Amino acid sequence: MMRKSYYRKLAFMVLLLTILFAYQKYTSREKKSFPEVKFMMESSAPVSLSDFDPNTLSKEQWQQLGFTEKQVSTILKYKDIVGGQFVSKDQLEKCYAISEEKFSELKSFILLPETNEKSNPQNSNRFGKKAMVISGKLNPDKLSANDWVKIGFSEKQAEAILKYKNYLGGSFISKEKFKECFIISAENYTQLDPYLLLPAKTPENLKNLHRNTVLKSKISYHPFDPNTLDAEGWMAMGFSEKQANVIVNYRKRNLEEGFKTAEDLQKCFVISAEKFQELKPYIQIKEKIKQQEQTDFTKTNLNAITFKQLLEFGLDERSAGSIIGFRKKLGGFVNKQQILDTYNIDKELVQKLISICPLDTSAVPKYSLAEAPEDWLKNHPYFKYSADKIIFYRITYPDDKKIWKFLKLKPEYEERMKLYVK
Structure with a gap:
């Protein structure tokens, strides 16, 4: 009887072990390994680029190109301002949210003509502009x-x-x-x-119906001296803003002593023969009692020349403002080529200006990379895009040679920055 009980227990143990073994074999089947986790570290490596049309990019796609959310918002607002469509690379480059370095990186991949293609009608719709929807005859x-x-x-x-x-x-x-x-x-x-x-x-x-009906009805002629009339005064005489600026600039650039006779006005191409006849009875040119003291530009430092002096030389307000503004941001010009590189200037007239005026760079602030003030780095046009890196690297390596090595800049950018480095 005891032997029988022993064998029952033994059989039960064998059965239990068999079940456990089978369960273990079932549950220990090879499982799929958990995918390897890779952490994407922020890197200075360039974004992988391919050809793209900036007119079709979404906010997310702009961000994938390396722009911040704020920069993308600025780019899209600029797109609306220019008519909802970028028409050329030149136009896109003018968006201040896109730095010179970033534009240089993207330029070869942008599917836009170099300049405004309005002068080339065959290509004006090349990059997918909205098609016309015309249902029939229209007035x-x-x-x-x-x-x-x-x-x-x-x-x-x-x-x-x-x-x-x-x-x-x-x-x-x-x-x-x-x-x-x-x-x-x-x-x-x-x-x-x-x-x-x-x-x-x-x-x-x-x-000329619109010209006669719209302009003449608003014009109230009165005696005037064409040598003292500003752009607003010429507009009050019936000229457009553009025509008024042409007349003022013509007088400044070509007539050192101004209009001497009424007939001199006919030499300005925006004043037609018909318009001159309307103006002639009201023209009163006053004799100059004493010539105002003129600037001696051969002794005028380009780093100290004023807005008024630039106007006196013949530049328009836009050109003069651009030069003064760019000079202020730089802290002063180091060479004359920088003045020619200024945006929105009359380059032909500026070339004449810099050939006459001297350039004194003694007062232009310069620093080493290791000692330059943070505000100066972040606000200077040549340094602001590398400012954070310079500040970071110089904490560990307060040595200019090593900092230049870590920055890995394009030669032309490094050369430009070194103009302001001790």
Whole structure:
């Protein structure tokens, strides 16, 4: 009886061990290993780039190119300001959120022409502009801004078209005049032409209708001296802002002593013979009692020249302001080429200026990379994009040679920065 009980227990143990073994074998089947975790560390390695059209990029795609959320927001706002579409690389480069270094990195991958392709109508729609939607014959004089948007123009373009119509006196008058609207590209016009309910040519008696009706009604002529009249004064005489600036600049650049006789005004190309006859009875040129003291530009330091002196030399306000503003950011010019590299200047006239004026660089602040003030690094146009790296590296390596080595800059950027390094 005891032996029988013993064998039962033994059989039970064997059965239990068999079940446990089978369970262990089942549960110990090879499991898929957990994927290896790789931590992406921030690196200065360049972003992997391929050809792209900046007009089709989303916010996320701009960020993938290496821009911050704030920079992307600025770029998209700039895109709206220029009409909702970038038309050239030159235009995109002017967005201040894109640094010179970043633009140089992206430039060869941007699917845009180098310059505005308005002068080359065959390519004006090359990069996927919105197609025209024209349902039938249309009278452009009766279209609202919303109607132009439905056809395929942006809201800003639609507003510009209506402003142009108002400039013409409330009517496009003819296809010829409609075609002159700068918003209407050659390709746009080709598509719209068959549907326009306008005469092809402008009638002779209407060619200057808007000029006669719009301008003459606002002009109140009075005696004036053309040598003292500023741009606003010329605009009050019926000239556009652009024409007024041309007259003022013509007088400053070409006439050292100003207009001597009324007939001298006819030499300025924006004053037509008809307009001159209207102005002539009111022209009163006063004799100058004493010539104002003029600046001796051969003794005027380019790092101290004033806004007024630049105007006196013949530069317009935009050019003069750009030079003064850029000089202030730099802390002073180190060489004359920097002045020629300034944006929005009359380069021909500036070249003449720097050939006459001396450049004194003794007061221009210069520092070593290891000792330069943080504010100076972060605000200087040549250093601000590398400022954080310089500040970081010099904590451990307060030696200029090592810092230059770690920065790994393009030769042209390093050369430019060294102009302001001791």
